[in-house]
Amino acid sequence: MLKFIPNRLALIVLLSACVIILISMGLRQSFGLFFKAFEEGIGCTRTEFGLAIGLQMLFWGIFAPIFGSIADKLGGSKAVIVGFLIFGLGIYMLYSGPNTGIYFQISLGVLIGIALGATAIGVPVSEVGKHFPNETRTLATGYVTAAASIGYFLSPLFTQYSLGIVSWEQTLKYFMYFIAFGLIAAFFLLPSRTIINSSKVDRDQSFSSAIKEAFTHKGYVLLVTGFFVCGFQITLVSTHVPGYMQERGMDGWSATIILALIGLFNIFGTLGMGYLGTKYKKKNLLSILYALRAVSICVFIFSPPSLLNSVIFGITFGLLWLSTVPPTNAIVAQIFGTKFLSTLFGIVFLSHQFGAFAGAYLGGYFYDLYGSYDYAFYIAIALSIFATFIHYPIDERPLVRERISS
Helix, strand or coil, X not given: CCCCCCCHXXXXXXXXXXXXXXXXXXXXXXXXXXXXXXXXXXXXXXXXXXXXXXXXXXXXXXXXXXXXXXXXXXXXXXXXXXXXXXXXXXXXXXXXXXXXXXXXXXXXXXXXXXXXXXXXXXXXXXXXXXXXXXXXXXXXXXXXXXXXXXXXXXXXXXHHHHHHHCCHHHHHHHHHHHHHHHHHHHCCCCCCXXXXXXXXXXXXXXXXXXXXXXHCCHHHHHHHHHHHHHHHHHHHHHHHHHHHHHHCCCXXXXXXXXXXXXXXXXXXXXXXXXXXXXXXXXXXXXXXXXXXXXXXXXXXXXXXXXXXXXHHHHHHHHHHCCCCHHHHHHHHHHHHXXXXXXXXXXXXXXXXXXXXXXXXXXXXXXXXXXXXCHHHHHHHHHHHHHHHHHCCCCCCCCCCCCCCCC
């Protein structure tokens, strides 16, 4: 057993969360490959497809704290099981119908977005965090986030291969097998027998007081704000880099290389950030990370377009891609404890998804308005500088709660 894993239950939950997030995030990353099939098969337009993905982002964010609250009260396993059942319903509607017009938005946008609120990032990462002490929590959550990166890398390869040999409907049916496997893994996302790093006063805290306490803590508000920046940048890149590369005269393979390298190097970035979080202050790591994102974007957009520039951006931004997750989740747990961790991190992630919607929308808006994506990337650079500075004042020290005498 790895030294940082405190017990067998923690190992089981860690493995369960890795499988859950690999499947959920992997499938989500593959939907873009279906656009041509949807266009030919059900007459889906780019506007309809973009709207569905935008709705997916919003509902993912809205339901992350809702499922987080369910996980905190009833257990992460129940929340994820419900999420995968909704995921399956969305996939079933896509391939069996009704799947045009409003039904397309409901299946790909609303239902799958709701499902991601339970199965992607928030609940699995937070449930793992409940099993590990402050000293090793970033390392454990780094492994879970790295599993998402493996899903990013493998699922599109499987999807592209499947679409080349069978119909898009059959490919979506194959997705149901992965969802069934995720359901099985969800049964092993078991609760911790104790609340790590907590006193009796912490364990007796009510849900309402936890929410009020979080929003009156400056550090939590700054984390919520910072994660908006993360969502904006990630979605801007993943949604608009293909069009940006075409605008700069590069072929489609340049964008493919960037996105593939991001998925691959994100594995190393999240694991590395998880390790560094056990050695250094997490708020400082976040500040450095956002500063490096600004540098990476600047080099990318101000350098002449080339294959080398694409490779450099794919590697550097990949190392920084989801590396924000382990330290952000760990700071929330370190300050407020783990009793309501899934809820509190879910709210932070809601901010991320608002940023994601803004990044996707503004990238297209500025291109339609000015004929260029540059202005959206300028905003991403400015937001990086802003996020670099707002993380420094965060006080990572655990709150000491006093029992109120009756």
